[in-house]
Amino acid sequence: MSTMKAERVTRMSAEDRRELVLQAGTRAFAHGGYHGTSTDAVAREAGVSQPYVVRIFGTKLDLFLEVFERAVGRIKAAFEDVLEERSFDPDSEDDKARMGLAYTELLRDHDFLQVMMHGFSNGDVPEIAGAARRCMGDVFATIQRTGWDDEKVRDFVAYGMLLNVMISMRAPEHLEPGDPLTTLATCAFGDGLEVLQSPA
Amino acid sequence: MSTMKAERVTRMSAEDRRELVLQAGTRAFAHGGYHGTSTDAVAREAGVSQPYVVRIFGTKLDLFLEVFERAVGRIKAAFEDVLEERSFDPDSEDDKARMGLAYTELLRDHDFLQVMMHGFSNGDVPEIAGAARRCMGDVFATIQRTGWDDEKVRDFVAYGMLLNVMISMRAPEHLEPGDPLTTLATCAFGDGLEVLQSPA
């Protein structure tokens, strides 16, 4: 029995479709990384055919680079929001907490963080490594706008990297009492652990 | 003209060959990660045929897991050496520096660090994610033996993750004056930058 519906297939503007595929790509690449995700996986996630995603972006590499830079842009924007919503005091513990919270909020939908992580750890693809360096520099420069000295900024970024790694290895979903990893997780995520489990 | 040498082909014990392939696997996986490295690439690096590496380890996954756990074991061992070579004072800045130096020494041959990083960022393969959690817990527990409080241990580990990421994106080879990434690199690696460029 084949489908009876002579379904009216409506089309999308190239711009909208591109955006949709970029979002699908973010989800897909977040899981498998660059090498571990096929263009077909992205296509299925987006609900289009595989050749079409290749045609939109040219190559898989170009698609990944765009997904990656958007993800990092999104993360940078979260910090910029904190810096711009009111004056930032470099010596205020409270303002530092606001900065940390901005990152914690990103944990809720961690696709961006994982895409960023995958970009950072793909040094064998020169174009990705280059983009990673540029983006990491951007993020560092953004955090520098807090007025903190370089060491404090460095520590903040380092802390973020730890959270990324913990997310990557699915630590929050595997907390067992007595496990040293659980100690690390609770002391790394802090209140963020609850955020991770809250609805939306 | 075919080769005249009826070359005497000598064989190796399975144990030795296994060790050799593990070392080759470490180099290969350090570059491409799990998904980005073929068993054939490992075989070529080891100078044996591709089916043979598969036969030694069963599957590519088993090979990677073994390479990964060895790498993390090596890193753990570096910390244990510091803890055991003489009594460790939790409050000594000097002893903390010794701990940091142990990691910096590992930068010299960073294959182990990169393999560790690749394991940490491959959360989509359940077996790898599981091994990553266990190994991260092990490392954390090892650092805890310093007597530091959990926050200090956490910060130490976080700092290590930053170094891993910087190595991964080839930051030390791409330092350009004026680039914010250069600021981050100099302030993250410190004296380690010289170590990275020293001969052996």
Place this chain on the structure above:
DNA sequence: ACCTTAAGTAATCGACTGATAACATGTCAA
């Protein structure tokens, strides 16, 4: 010298991947 065991390879397979080409159809201005 022989023969069993173990080290190692060549040949090959089915599945998958990224990309290309050819084709189909919705959309919209004239």
Place this chain on the structure above:
DNA sequence: TTGACATGTTATCAGTCGATTACTTAAGGT
């Protein structure tokens, strides 16, 4: 209404991958 263009798909390809099978030959005890 029509025709040109933009949005999409189906079919297909050459290359790569992990794995299996069958074969080869060095090593070593008797």
